[in-house]
């Protein structure tokens with residue numbers, strides 16, 4: 001990805017099913033869970049670098065002993081930061097109390113962070129600032145053990161404001177307007193209610209106040225609480241939570257927009273946003289890690305019983321295809337093949353653009369995420385070359401000499417490492433526009449491998465705003481003096497905002513949207529821009545389910561290629577000498593490559609939840625009115 005796109009979050013939940021002594025005996029440490037959490041979070045660091053947080057729960061402690069620990073950070077390396085804090089604290093305890101060394105009970109009693117239940121989160125914010133207060137897990141504290149609630153999620157609700165207002169109507173006074181607080185207070189409200197009812201029941205049974213507590217913990221129906229809480233959530237989510245006494249859950253949205261995977265054996269239950277994190281950290285094969293079904297929750301009771309429960313009726317499955325194209329680590333067995341396929345499927349259009357002249361074309365990729373689709377592209381290029389060789393051989397078969405055969409066989413697909421990302425520069429550069437020359441150097445190039453009559457084909461996974469292409473990549477590539485630069489996007493054109501966890505809220509930021517506007521200007525049809533605005537305005541007071549995505553009309557008159565060509569024009573400044581061509585994946589081919597993840601609203605405008613249409617409607621109104629606000 002050449003555009004810096006903030007996206008996603010990652011969750012990691014670990015429940016140890018055996019007593020801590022077991023792990024000390026088998027793996028040499030009772031901090032087994034903490035160590036695994038570190039790995040689980042680190043293996044998902046791609047999902048969030050704004051902040052990271054960790055919470056743990058010790059089960060069955062005596063009153064007065066601390067049983068919840070939490071640490072959060074928004075430092076530059078947040079995962080390292082929290083785990084060095086955790087380590088320092090643990091080491092301090094051990095150095096002051098060498099007698100704890102082999103005494104697991106003493107460790108559990110006296111050292112924080114050790115425990116049986118853990119929740120971790122890596123964050124890229126989609127709502128609110130990047131202050132440490134916004135870093136998950138969030139904590140709702142109470143002196144009643146089972147009323148403590150710890151929440152962390154990979155999510156974005158389209159109706160956070162509405163949900164917030166509902167809390168007010170319920171008589172609450174939330175201390176912050178953060179989306180995670182809103183979700184947490186909602187769950188908290190129904191948790192309190194459930195606790196109250198169980199308490200009444202316990203009393204009716206003649207239990208004392210003290211006896212009521214374990215009775216409540218035992219009978220809490222987490223599925224029911226989630227059902228009541230999530231009934232009016234509209235969004236994409238994998239929402240994880242812990243209750244103070246030791247119940248845990250992860251709930252996935254009904255369209256399966258955000259990912260969630262789990263694994264269970266007799267030692268652990270683990271849930272994460274990405275499958276390979278579980279595979280590597282617990283050394284288990286692909287098939288043993290399961291996907292949590294849309295609308296379902298995995299609930300792990302305090303007693304260690306794990307169950308899957310349908311919380312909301314599933315909608316048509318529309319899992320986010322961006323997870324496959326770019327967000328998730330490409331080390332997943334399926335995702336790796338899917339990314340290669342994306343490169344393969346886009347190749348026919350690429351070959352056409354270079355006139356099948358593989359001899360005079362250099363193939364390369366934007367580091368690092370486009371590397372896998374590049375391999376797919378390469379295989380397709382290889383196939384094309386083989387086809388050309390076969391044709392030549394068959395054509396000349398009667399006159400073929402060994403020398404000529406060697407000559408035919410000598411043709412190779414030319415691949416080079418062309419673009420280099422100088423990551424450090426990016427952190428140095430501020431938004432000041434006088435720094436264009438510095439910005440151009442965010443990427444660098446390899447000199448001496450491209451000839452002046454070459455096509456330079458370079459694949460990126462997606463083009464969102466196009467700014468890095470324009471301000472850096474194209475300028476640098478042009479220094480190599482190729483005849484033509486072909487930029488290939490393994491994703492289709494991004495035309496609509498996301499509202500389910502990717503920070504992509506403003507229409508006018510999208511270069512495809514800019515291209516459509518420019519085309520309307522060119523053709524004298526710009527009045528449509530205001531017409532659409534009027535249609536959007538009319539929908540403001542409507543129910544979400546009645547809202548239509550009128551923004552589709554803006555793109556309707558143009559072919560994909562017309563938009564691509566316009567984008568090429570927008571991103572190439574006058575002083576670019578090479579011809580610039582842009583090729584995007586088609587939506588059909590995307591679906592062919594990623595058949596299980598058909599969520600494509602950012603490409604097609606088909607939102608999987610009713611709230612999505614309201615968001616795109618609002619985004620368009622904001623654009624038209626010059627309102628910089630976010631659309632959700």
Ligand SMILES: NC(=O)CC[C@H](N)C(=O)O
Pocket residue numbers: 007008009123124125126127128134153154155156157179180501502
């Ligand atoms: N990317 C995400 O999942 C973000 C989670 C949540 N909306 C936040 O901003 O904290």
